[in-house]
Every structure is written in structure tokens, then in C-alpha cells.
Amino acid sequence: MIQSDTNAIILNTKNSMAGKSHHITDKRKVKLVIYEVQDLNEDIALQELATLKVGKATIKFDSPNATAMYLNASERELEIAKNLYKELIEPKISTRSHYDLSDGDVIKLYDYFEHIKISIIMAYTAVECICNALIPKGYTYVEKNKDGERTWDFKEIERWKSTTQKLRQILPNALAMKDPGQFKSYSTFCKLESIRNEVIHTRSILPINLKMAERLDYQLLQPRVFGLVVSAKALIKEIKAALPYNQEIPMLYETEDIVKIKIKSWEDSGLTPSGEWNSGSH
Numbered sequence: 001m002i003q004s005d006t007n008a009i010i011l012n013t014k015n016s017m018a019g020k021s022h023h024i025t026d027k028r029k030v031k032l033v034i035y036e037v038q039d040l041n042e043d044i045a046l047q048e049l050a051t052l053k054v055g056k057a058t059i060k061f062d063s064p065n066a067t068a069m070y071l072n073a074s075e076r077e078l079e080i081a082k083n084l085y086k087e088l089i090e091p092k093i094s095t096r097s098h099y100d101l102s103d104g105d106v107i108k109l110y111d112y113f114e115h116i117k118i119s120i121i122m123a124y125t126a127v128e129c130i131c132n133a134l135i136p137k138g139y140t141y142v143e144k145n146k147d148g149e150r151t152w153d154f155k156e157i158e159r160w161k162s163t164t165q166k167l168r169q170i171l172p173n174a175l176a177m178k179d180p181g182q183f184k185s186y187s188t189f190c191k192l193e194s195i196r197n198e199v200i201h202t203r204s205i206l207p208i209n210l211k212m213a214e215r216l217d218y219q220l221l222q223p224r225v226f227g228l229v230v231s232a233k234a235l236i237k238e239i240k241a242a243l244p245y246n247q248e249i250p251m252l253y254e255t256e257d258i259v260k261i262k263i264k265s266w267e268d269s270g271l272t273p274s275g276e277w278n279s280g281s282h
Contacts, residue, residue, distance in 0.1 A: 027251040028068040035269055036260045043260065046271075067129045068250035071233055074122035078229050081115040084108055089221060116220050116229075117199045123232035124163075124196040127189065130236055131166040132158050133248040139174045163193070177242045185234035192228040195219055 024032065024047075033046045048063040088108045092099050101109060141152045141161075152161070157170055167180045180186055198216045212218050219225065233252070240249045245259040263269055 026062075028064050028072055030063045030065050031247055031251065031258065033247070034258065034260045035266070036262045037264075037266050038262065039265045044266070065248075065250040067126050067133060067236070067248075070122045070126035070129055071236070071250065074119045074126060074229060074232065077115045077119035077122065078226065081112055081119055082226060084112040084115065085223075088112065113217065113220060116225060119229050120192065120196050120199055120225075123229045124192055127167075127232050127235060128163045130239065130249065131163060131171060134171060134239075134243075134246065135166070135174055141170055141173060164190075171239075175243060177239075180235065180239060180242075183235060183238040183242075185231045185238055188228060188231035189235045192231050195225070195228060 030048045033048075035044045035046070036042075037044055049060055050063045052059045088105060089112075135154060135157060137154055139154055139157075141157055143150045143152060157166070161170060167186075171177060172179045195216075198219070202216050236249070237252055240246075240252060243249070245257070261269075
């Protein structure tokens with residue numbers, strides 16, 4: 001099991017010999033790989049490391065889970081945006097019909113737009129990221145069309161297939177899972193995708209005949225926008241629930257299971273010390 005408090009977590013292994021616990025300081029980290037070594041009667045936990053050469057320094061740190069980073073950034077920005085909305089917009093929408101914002105309020109409004117846009121982009125990117133992470137590296141997808149068949153390799157899928165195609169076509173085929181298009185959160189996520197596309201392709205000078213409801217700033221000021229943002233995490237949770245344990249899926253709950261790799265002896269792991277992992281015995 002994994003238990004979290006903000007970004008710190010306690011990880012307890014499923015089917016553990018003796019209910020072992022593993023403390024992790026930040027849930028954005030790549031999940032531990034835990035071996036249950038039978039002849040030692042121990043769990044050995046490995047944390048993946050990144051080693052970077054920056055100038056004259058060699059910097060080592062625990063590798064982050066990319067999806068978790070995007071989700072965390074989205075949630076942080078969403079919280080800031082919600083606070084600005086509560087301070088600036090909520091008191092006005094239920095009082096009177098016309099407001100000329102002061103210079104100070106305009107600054108807060110611009111801040112709100114920046115934070116909610118970042119949150120939208122990060123939330124959508126988290127789903128893009130998990131889709132790419134879950135596709136097996138050697139996987140190929142055969143697509144039939146009017147000209148015959150076209151085989152897509154992993155790199156081509158990653159680069160050229162849309163997030164919707166990866167969700168609806170690639171993942172069900174590659175992982176034998178339920179079509180995420182049938183998940184409860186999917187229709188709301190599609191609305192997130194739409195507003196994210198508006199954010200990415202926005203322009204300062206708008207068409208004269210553009211209806212108010214079609215304006216991006218109007219859409220961003222609707223309270224439903226917050227529900228669109230959180231649909232990304234909800235969708236990732238549903239993907240997690242539809243699959244067996246997967247190392248690529250980030251830690252999403254305050255408590256969750258982690259599956260150990262059972263081996264008779266450490267030599268069976270095939271691993272040798274390389275400086276790319278932190279290890280510990282429990």
C-alpha cells in the first residue's frame with residue numbers, strides 16, 4: 001500500500017512477507033521497484049535515479065514520473081486560479097449586472113487567466129503523457145484504410161496519433177483494456193480537450209462576428225471550467241482501474257497497492273550496481 005500526505009507517501013507492499021513499509025518523500029517520483037527476495041526473506045526497494053552533467057557538476061536525483069509532474073503542476077495552478085476567481089469573480093456575478101474593473105482588479109483577472117490556462121494545458125498534457133507511457137515500446141498498430149494496411153510503430157504512434165486516437169484505438173488494442181471512451185469522465189475530458197485547443201490556438205484579435213459564448217475569455221470565466229480541468233486526473237484514475245498494476249501510472253491516491261516482483265535470490269533479478277538506482281532493504 002501507498003499512503004500520502006501532500007507529496008510525501010508511505011508505501012506498503014501488497015502480499016508482503018511481513019507488511020513492509022517504504023517511505024517516499026514525494027509522490028511525483030517514479031514508483032519504487034520492489035523485489036521480494038525469498039532466500040534473504042527481505043524486500044529490496046529500488047528507486048530509479050537520474051544523473052545529469054551540468055557544467056562542472058554531476059547532479060543525481062530520484063527520477064520523476066512525467067505524468068505526475070504535469071498533474072501536480074495543473075493542481076497547483078488550479079488552486080491559485082480558484083482563489084483568484086473566488087476573490088474577484090464570485091462576489092460580482094451574483095450582485096449586479098455591470099462592472100468596470102479597476103486597474104488592480106484587471107491585474108488579478110489577467111493573473112487568473114494565466115493560471116487557469118496553465119492548469120488546463122498541464123492537465124491535458126498529463127493524459128497525453130500517460131497514453132505515451134502505457135504504449136509498449138515494441139508495439140505496432142495495423143490500421144486498415146481504402147489503400148490497404150498501414151503499420152505504425154511506437155515512435156510513429158507517439159508522434160502522429162492524436163490523444164483521442166491513442167485513448168480510443170491504441171490503448172485498447174495494445175493493452176486489451178476497455179475503451180476509455182466508455183469511462184464516466186471521458187465526455188468531460190473531451191470538453192477539456194476542446195478548451196485546451198482554444199488556449200493553444202488563441203489569438204489577441206478576435207473576429208468581429210464571434211459570439212460571446214465562443215470567446216475563450218468567456219469560457220474561462222465560467223465556473224464549470226474547474227470541473228473540466230479535474231477530468232484529466234479522473235480519466236487517468238479510470239485508466240488505472242481498468243489495468244493490472246503498471247509501473248508507469250503515477251501515485252494517485254493517499255493509499256494504493258504496489259505489486260512486488262518475487263525472486264528466489266538477488267542474482268535472479270539480473271541487476272548489478274550501476275549508480276542508476278537507490279536501493280534499500282526492509
